[in-house]
Amino acid sequence: MNEKFDLIIIGGGLAGAALAVALRGSRLAIALIDNAISAPGPLKPAGWDTRIYAYTPASARFLQTLGIWDRLDHDRLCAVERMQVHGDGGGRLDFEARDSGCAELAWIGESAPLLHELWESLTRQHNVAVFAPAAPKTFTRRDASVDITLEDGRILSAALAVGADGRDSWLRQAAGIGAHGHSYSQQAIVANLRATAPHQGIARQWFRTDGTLAWLPLPGDRISLVWSVPDGIAATRMALSDDDFCQRAAEAGGRALGDFAIETPRAAFDLRFMRAERIVAPRLALVGDAAHAIHPLSGHGINLGFQDVQALAGLLGAAGSWEDIGEHALLRRYARARAEEPFLLQYTTDALARLFACRNPLVAKLRNMGLDLAARLPVAAKLLARYAANGAF
Ligand SMILES: Cc1cc2nc3c(=O)[nH]c(=O)nc-3n(C[C@H](O)[C@H](O)[C@H](O)COP(=O)(O)OP(=O)(O)OC[C@H]3O[C@@H](n4cnc5c(N)ncnc54)[C@H](O)[C@@H]3O)c2cc1C
Numbered sequence: 001m002n003e004k005f006d007l008i009i010i011g012g013g014l015a016g017a018a019l020a021v022a023l024r025g026s027r028l029a030i031a032l033i034d035n036a037i038s039a040p041g042p043l044k045p046a047g048w049d050t051r052i053y054a055y056t057p058a059s060a061r062f063l064q065t066l067g068i069w070d071r072l073d074h075d076r077l078c079a080v081e082r083m084q085v086h087g088d089g090g091g092r093l094d095f096e097a098r099d100s101g102c103a104e105l106a107w108i109g110e111s112a113p114l115l116h117e118l119w120e121s122l123t124r125q126h127n128v129a130v131f132a133p134a135a136p137k138t139f140t141r142r143d144a145s146v147d148i149t150l151e152d153g154r155i156l157s158a159a160l161a162v163g164a165d166g167r168d169s170w171l172r173q174a175a176g177i178g179a180h181g182h183s184y185s186q187q188a189i190v191a192n193l194r195a196t197a198p199h200q201g202i203a204r205q206w207f208r209t210d211g212t213l214a215w216l217p218l219p220g221d222r223i224s225l226v227w228s229v230p231d232g233i234a235a236t237r238m239a240l241s242d243d244d245f246c247q248r249a250a251e252a253g254g255r256a257l258g259d260f261a262i263e264t265p266r267a268a269f270d271l272r273f274m275r276a277e278r279i280v281a282p283r284l285a286l287v288g289d290a291a292h293a294i295h296p297l298s299g300h301g302i303n304l305g306f307q308d309v310q311a312l313a314g315l316l317g318a319a320g321s322w323e324d325i326g327e328h329a330l331l332r333r334y335a336r337a338r339a340e341e342p343f344l345l346q347y348t349t350d351a352l353a354r355l356f357a358c359r360n361p362l363v364a365k366l367r368n369m370g371l372d373l374a375a376r377l378p379v380a381a382k383l384l385a386r387y388a389a390n391g392a393f
Pocket of ligand 1 (some may be wrong): 010012014052135169214269304
């Protein structure tokens with residue numbers, strides 16, 4: 001016997017969970033499947049999470065409309081008022097929130113408590129059935145529905161399936177949607193550190209010949225470190241003792257925040273560029289990293305995902321009871337709404353990652369001149385502040 005729904009969401013990460021919550025007031029019956037999370041959802045973490053993200057003011061507003069932002073512990077969020085970008089040859093660029101007309105450029109906060117609050121909300125929703133942990137096995141598209149067979153044999157049917165299952169999306173592959181991509185041959189090492197000098201709400205970023213280093217301000221004397229370095233260097237840095245690692249990290253940023261001590265264990269993530277060939281197909285749509293994965297140097301991955309969710313939930317939630325939410329015309333409206341921004345942001349970020357990875361001395365000189373020139377042009381500061389705050393120029 002098939003269990004029938006209107007919508008099946010595969011993946012209950014930040015994007016998939018936010019989509020379920022955004023459809024709270026809709027008439028849609030939703031199935032949410034995740035193969036790594038156990039119902040009733042991730043526990044509220046006691047200590048600090050190593051996964052720290054920069055959330056744009058637009059993402060904060062979106063989460064506020066879902067009633068999630070205000071449920072977060074605001075003592076564990078830090079507003080970024082200024083950003084300093086350093087080149088590898090002395091170039092430097094500073095910009096401020098007021099350049100973009102915003103109170104802050106971004107909010108820096110943990111991933112785990114946000115995921116916890118999203119799941120708290122969706123498991124209380126009358127219109128969501130959670131299948132977690134559960135793994136999808138087959139995907140069958142019919143004229144008027146899709147079937148997802150789970151590994152335990154249950155069959156779920158719906159008018160539409162949404163892939164929110166991350167960069168290696170099972171649904172994208174099961175539906176035969178190709179993806180363009182390349183590895184950066186880099187790992188992002190992340191850790192929370194304590195600094196001896198105050199960060200003053202400044203996010204600092206260095207484009208160095210051995211990779212990109214970011215220090216993102218957290219409440220008190222904490223910072224989140226994101227150090228994207230070539231694979232070989234990453235292995236060596238991960239093998240260092242905590243004290244040696246902290247010393248290397250402090251030196252890499254010219255000891256701008258004094259000395260560091262480790263607050264959370266280090267973790268490393270391999271970095272890849274990925275762009276799905278299309279984000280909709282008959283009875284299927286992709287959101288978040290399933291649609292586009294981006295280098296973390298711009299700090300916009302999940303912000304793009306939340307924009308996808310907003311666009312898709314807006315269309316699905318507004319569909320009348322007589323409308324078929326899996327109909328291609330409706331899904332194409334979603335694809336059109338999301339055609340431009342992820343494309344621009346992905347390729348701008350990719351170009352920056354490649355520009356600063358290039359070891360040619362002439363290119364090195366030019367990129368530092370570029371930073372200095374941008375620093376002297378108020379319009380550039382304004383554009384960059386807007387890029388940081390909104391993910392759009
Ligand atoms: C080092 C680093 C720093 C970053 N910093 C930032 C930042 O500052 N700002 C920002 O906006 N973004 C940042 N990002 C990007 C951000 O992590 C991603 O964009 C975001 O996690 C994507 O969320 P998602 O829900 O789309 O996918 P995921 O987080 O990958 O979630 C996918 C979900 O699907 C589930 N799943 C997977 N496969 C299956 C399957 N077959 N069946 C069922 N369920 C499945 C998984 O269990 C998971 O719950 C960073 C990324 C990295 C690596």
